[in-house]
Amino acid sequence: xxxxxxDFHFVNExxxxxxxxxxxxxxxxxxxKKIKLKLGPGLRMDKDNIIAxxxxxxxxxxxxxxxxxxxxxxxxxxxxxxxxxxxxxxGGESYQVDIGSSMASALPFLAFEGATKKNKPQLxxxxxxxxxxxxxxxxxxxxxxxxxxxxxxxxxxxxxDGFLFTHSLGLTxxxxxxxxxxxxxxxxxxSFESTVGLNGRTWVNSNSxxxxxxxxxxxxxxxxxxxxxxxxxxxxxxxGMRE
Amino acid sequence: xxxxxxxxxxxxxxxxxxxxxxxxxxxRRHTYDYRKLQISxxxxxxxCEVQLGKTRVLAQVSSEVVxxxxxxxxxGQLFFNLELSxxxxxxxxxxxxxxxxxxxxRLLERVYKQSQCIDVESLCIVxxxxxxxxxxxxxxxxxxxxxxxxxSIATITALSHFRRPDVSVSGEDVTIYSIEERxxxxxxxxxxxxxxxxxxxxxxxxxxxxPTDREESVMDGQMMIAMNVDREICAVQMNGGLSLxxxxxxxxxxxSAVKVADITELIHKALRVDAEARWEHEIKTYCGG
Numbered sequence: 337x338x339x340x341x342x343d344f345h346f347v348n349e350x351x352x353x354x355x356x357x358x359x360x361x362x363x364x365x366x367x368x369k370k371i372k373l374k375l376g377p378g379l380r381m382d383k384d385n386i387i388a389x390x391x392x393x394x395x396x397x398x399x400x401x402x403x404x405x406x407x408x409x410x411x412x413x414x415x416x417x418x419x420x421x422x423x424x425x426x427g428g429e430s431y432q433v434d435i436g437s438s439m440a441s442a443l444p445f446l447a448f449e450g451a452t453k454k455n456k457p458q459l460x461x462x463x464x465x466x467x468x469x470x471x472x473x474x475x476x477x478x479x480x481x482x483x484x485x486x487x488x489x490x491x492x493x494x495x496x497d498g499f500l501f502t503h504s505l506g507l508t509x510x511x512x513x514x515x516x517x518x519x520x521x522x523x524x525x526x527s528f529e530s531t532v533g534l535n536g537r538t539w540v541n542s543n544s545x546x547x548x549x550x551x552x553x554x555x556x557x558x559x560x561x562x563x564x565x566x567x568x569x570x571x572x573x574x575x576g577m578r579e
Numbered sequence: 580x581x582x583x584x585x586x587x588x589x590x591x592x593x594x595x596x597x598x599x600x601x602x603x604x605x606x607r608r609h610t611y612d613y614r615k616l617q618i619s620x621x622x623x624x625x626x627c628e629v630q631l632g633k634t635r636v637l638a639q640v641s642s643e644v645v646x647x648x649x650x651x652x653x654x655g656q657l658f659f660n661l662e663l664s665x666x667x668x669x670x671x672x673x674x675x676x677x678x679x680x681x682x683x684x685r686l687l688e689r690v691y692k693q694s695q696c697i698d699v700e701s702l703c704i705v706x707x708x709x710x711x712x713x714x715x716x717x718x719x720x721x722x723x724x725x726x727x728x729x730x731s732i733a734t735i736t737a738l739s740h741f742r743r744p745d746v747s748v749s750g751e752d753v754t755i756y757s758i759e760e761r762x763x764x765x766x767x768x769x770x771x772x773x774x775x776x777x778x779x780x781x782x783x784x785x786x787x788x789x790p791t792d793r794e795e796s797v798m799d800g801q802m803m804i805a806m807n808v809d810r811e812i813c814a815v816q817m818n819g820g821l822s823l824x825x826x827x828x829x830x831x832x833x834x835s836a837v838k839v840a841d842i843t844e845l846i847h848k849a850l851r852v853d854a855e856a857r858w859e860h861e862i863k864t865y866c867g868g
Contacts, residue, residue, distance in 0.1 A: 409669075410669065422586050422587075422588040424586050434586045436669075460589070461589075462586075462587075462588050462589030462590075462592070463588070463589065463590075464588050464590055495590070496590075497590060497593075498590055498594070499590060499591060499594040500588050500590055500591050501591075539590075545594065545597060545598055545601070545603065546603070548594070549598070549603065549605055549607070552605065553605070553606070553607070
């Protein structure tokens with residue numbers, strides 16, 4: 337192993353909570369202090385060791401970034417995540433939005449592009465919004481905004497019609513992966529809009545409810561499929577619909 | 580009905596309702612279709628796991644000898660305990676007995692105690708002193724809708740699969756034999772009642788058999804009919820305060836008769852396959868040892 341990298345055990349293998357993934361990191365850091373180590377979800381420093389606190393597959397990038405790919409269903413808010421929420425209540429200055437985490441989050445009335453006191457989007461209870469988490473701290477109510485850091489909407493805002501479905505966070509990552517296959521394959525066969533929230537919620541809209549049902553099924557089934565299987569499955573579903 | 584913490588958006592509601600109205604279902608089933616049912620057994624007797632679509636329920640039967648209450652000195656006891664684990668859905672919490680849990684427990688208790696499908700008198704060892712107490716623990720592992728059907732199938736299959744230790748009485752002495760000494764004996768199951776659930780929409784105008792969790796979340800009301808293979812109705816429950824036409828109810832009972840016949844056959848088949856596997860295993864160990 338090159339001297340400027342960290343040596344972790346179990347890379348690309350399954351780890352369980354409590355597994356020591358790397359030892360005596362701090363002492364080694366003195367030697368390789370040029371490169372900053374980055375720990376992603378599921379890993380934490382415990383004295384000099386790095387231990388796993390989730391189960392899943394340990395992944396790495398450039399030998400400096402490490403994280404655990406795990407497939408849970410419950411979402412934990414992280415700052416700057418883009419999520420799909422459901423409006424559950426309306427307060428004096430903000431909407432209360434359910435994002436599937438343990439606590440609801442707040443969406444201020446003015447957190448939309450170009451919103452003013454007089455001119456702001458009106459949302460009803462049960463409406464969907466696609467937004468970005470601007471505040472996500474432990475033990476605090478998360479805050480949602482529908483603008484990017486420059487104040488532009490950038491695709492965020494209320495979602496109309498269509499259908500929303502929930503799935504595991506692992507599938508979310510697969511859908512958002514630039515190499516993710518299922519949305520591309522589906523896009524060649526059908527015309528539809530979709531929004532994937534990092535909180536395990538995906539919204540789909542198409543011309544007809546038949547298409548929407550089919551797209552939702554294809555996405556749900558794709559979770560444990562290979563590329564060729566996905567292609568086959570989409571074509572099978574599309575054939576079935578034409579008959 | 581499920582008193583859910585999980586919020587549902589209006590677009591989901593509208594979409595599912597429009598699908599129901601046009602006779603389409605998300606999983607491409609027809610209105611009267613049941614989902615795929617899988618029954619599997621554990622190593623122990625009386626351990627049964629049933630999967631109905633995405634819904635998964637585990638039932639475990641156990642037995643112990645207890646002193647009967649004075650008003651029923653010669654009857655064995657039956658206990659049912661259903662738990663909704665938080666693993667099944669974020670709507671469920673541990674330690675809190677929700678209305679939904681109580682309802683499901685009552686439904687199970689009502690059909691399996693009051694329809695007398697288990698012969699409780701055969702569970703008596705010494706009148707007024709010792710009887711068998713049979714306990715069924717039902718755990719919902721995943722909620723994909725229609726828990727009660729799945730739980731009832733798991734419960735009755737586990738009861739049919741269970742074997743209690745053999746006992747003998749001579750004078751005052753009661754001997755309980757271990758599995759090695761004497762083959763354990765099955766409970767006497769007279770008949771197999773199973774719940775079939777119907778979900779209603781548009782004030783009872785539309786109905787669906789075996790609703791999924793999504794379909795349950797937008798329904799107006801539901802009806803569960805427990806029936807056995809001889810078309811005897813063992814329990815009926817209606818939720819949601821709907822008023823249905825008489826022939827609608829009759830139609831439901833006819834549908835449930837067909838479904839119950841199919842499911843009972845599946846249960847018998849699963850039990851037979853398991854019995855054969857055990858028999859083969861036994862022969863192997865006997866010949867090998």
